[in-house]
Amino acid sequence: MDVPAREVIQESIRNLYYHVSMWFSMMILFTVSVVNAVKYLSTNNLKYDNLARQYAVVGIVFGVLGYSTGMIWASFTWADPNNPASASFASIAKDPKLIGAAIALLIYFAYLVLRDSIEDIDKKARISSVYNIFAFALLFPSIWIIPRLLESLHPGGEGNPALNPKDIDARMRMVFYPAVIGWTLLGVWIASLKVRMKNLKEKTFYK
Amino acid sequence: MIKRIILSFLLLICNYVLFAQDMATEMRSNGKIYIVVAVLVTVFIGIILYLIRLDRKLARLEKETKDSSLNK
Numbered sequence: 001m002d003v004p005a006r007e008v009i010q011e012s013i014r015n016l017y018y019h020v021s022m023w024f025s026m027m028i029l030f031t032v033s034v035v036n037a038v039k040y041l042s043t044n045n046l047k048y049d050n051l052a053r054q055y056a057v058v059g060i061v062f063g064v065l066g067y068s069t070g071m072i073w074a075s076f077t078w079a080d081p082n083n084p085a086s087a088s089f090a091s092i093a094k095d096p097k098l099i100g101a102a103i104a105l106l107i108y109f110a111y112l113v114l115r116d117s118i119e120d121i122d123k124k125a126r127i128s129s130v131y132n133i134f135a136f137a138l139l140f141p142s143i144w145i146i147p148r149l150l151e152s153l154h155p156g157g158e159g160n161p162a163l164n165p166k167d168i169d170a171r172m173r174m175v176f177y178p179a180v181i182g183w184t185l186l187g188v189w190i191a192s193l194k195v196r197m198k199n200l201k202e203k204t205f206y207k
Numbered sequence: 208m209i210k211r212i213i214l215s216f217l218l219l220i221c222n223y224v225l226f227a228q229d230m231a232t233e234m235r236s237n238g239k240i241y242i243v244v245a246v247l248v249t250v251f252i253g254i255i256l257y258l259i260r261l262d263r264k265l266a267r268l269e270k271e272t273k274d275s276s277l278n279k
Contacts, residue, residue: 011238018246065253069246076242186254193261201268 017179022066025184029059037132049125054194058187097147097154104142107135
């Protein structure tokens with residue numbers, strides 16, 4: 001499959017199918033998680049709390065993978081160690097998009113810490129559901145709004161990263177959208193495995 | 208075990224960043240296609256390590272289930 005020729009990134013534009021779809025899947029999984037958290041709060045059914053927790057964990061895994069793949073990509077495109085004039089790695093690490101994504105992920109790490117620190121099952125479910133909504137709300141300023149207001153090396157500052165027609169074209173979309181669906185379904189599958197495992201564990205525990 | 212897995216994953220990532228200088232020419236050859244390879248390998252290893260962790264948890268659960276059914 002041919003890709004559009006772009007200056008600095010060249011063939012590494014194909015990372016779009018991996019790095020960018022990781023973040024898309026993370027966003028979808030976090031959305032599923034927060035929907036389940038709201039459902040728990042309105043029904044008090046622990047089933048939804050379990051779903052919310054497992055989807056959040058898999059979302060975090062995808063987020064970490066998106067972050068580490070972005071790290072590799074950035075270290076060979078933004079920073080060129082052979083060229084003294086180009087930015088050093090330390091200076092690109094200050095990029096608002098990187099910091100925003102790190103904050104969003106750290107807030108979700110805190111979700112897991114908060115959950116595991118509460119013993120009482122109902123209290124744990126209620127407090128972590130409320131925190132889940134808070135964490136989801138903070139995703140928007142930290143990864144959607146603030147990085148777009150500040151100058152950044154990361155593409156997508158003036159619109160949508162990954163969907164900008166200046167960055168990709170129809171040939172790439174043909175691969176990119178199925179890739180997003182595929183990675184998301186992989187995440188859903190892992191999350192459903194975790195949900196079933198947790199259910200089994202609970203059953204053994206109460207027997 | 209979990210700590211070891213996470214640590215090995217982090218070290219793997221550090222590898223790319225720290226040795227960027229040595230690998231620079233190779234990674235940038237052929238229109239930087241090897242960056243895509245590195246990214247793909249990272250995603251693959253990350254997901255596989257996570258699934259191995261899940262497998263271990265499941266094995267522990269299976270063992271517990273077996274023990275509790277024996278006690279009945």
